[in-house]
Structures are given as C-alpha cells and as structure tokens.
C-alpha cells in the first residue's frame with residue numbers, strides 16, 4: 001500500500017512539473033480590448049494578468065498591430081509592429097520582436113538588435129492612471 005501511494009505521488013509531481021515547464025515555455029499572445037477617446041486608445045490595466053508581459057492591439061487604421069508591453073514600475077511601451085526594413089509585421093519573440101521576412105530583430109523597447117533593419121520601430125507615447133493605459137495615436 002505504501003509503495004503504491006509513493007509511486008502515485010511521484011507520478012503526479014512529475015506530471016505537474018513537466019506540464020508547468022511546458023506552459024512556461026509557451027507564450028500566449030493576447031489581443032487586448034480597447035476603446036477610443038479622441039486621439040487616444042484606452043486599455044484597462046486589467047487586460048494584463050499577473051504573468052502577462054505584453055498584449056497586442058488590432059487598430060483598424062494602422063498598418064500593423066500595436067505591441068503594448070508592461071515594464072517595471074507600472075510603465076508601458078507601445079510599438080507599431082511594422083518592420084522598418086520593408087514593412088512586414090514583426091512577431092513577439094520572448095523578450096524581443098522578430099521579423100519573419102528577412103530576420104531583423106528588435107528589443108522590447110523597439111531598438112534594432114540585428115539587421116537588415118537600421119531604424120527602430122515606431123514608438124507611441126503612453127500615459128497611465130490607476131485604472132487605464134492611454135496610447136496616443
């Protein structure tokens with residue numbers, strides 16, 4: 001009886017550890033809801049879960065999505081995900097953004113890490129209050 005319980009406990013711990021590692025390795029890309037107030041996109045801070053480092057926003061009059069990243073101290077960065085090389089849409093890739101067309105890489109602040117792009121991603125001004133994030137477009 002003791003041996004069976006031991007094997008069951010070890011098996012459950014192993015499965016829990018493996019599935020936890022797999023889930024941590026898979027970044028879930030979330031498209032956030034927003035409203036428009038004049039020249040501002042308004043996003044509720046509650047769109048970010050505790051583990052969520054970034055969200056994407058699909059804005060109809062922009063050529064690519066906006067990458068909105070939560071930094072330390074409740075600061076946010078908003079970048080247009082349009083590659084400055086030839087205009088492809090870049091993809092979030094862990095802590096950077098990568099272009100699927102010719103391989104440019106950008107930091108999460110939009111700076112070029114690797115060419116062929118030479119210019120940073122377009123950055124939007126961001127304001128916050130206790131409940132919302134405001135992206136000036």
Ligand code: FES
Nearest residue numbers: 083085086099102
């Ligand atoms: S369009 Fe992105 S690297 Fe060329």
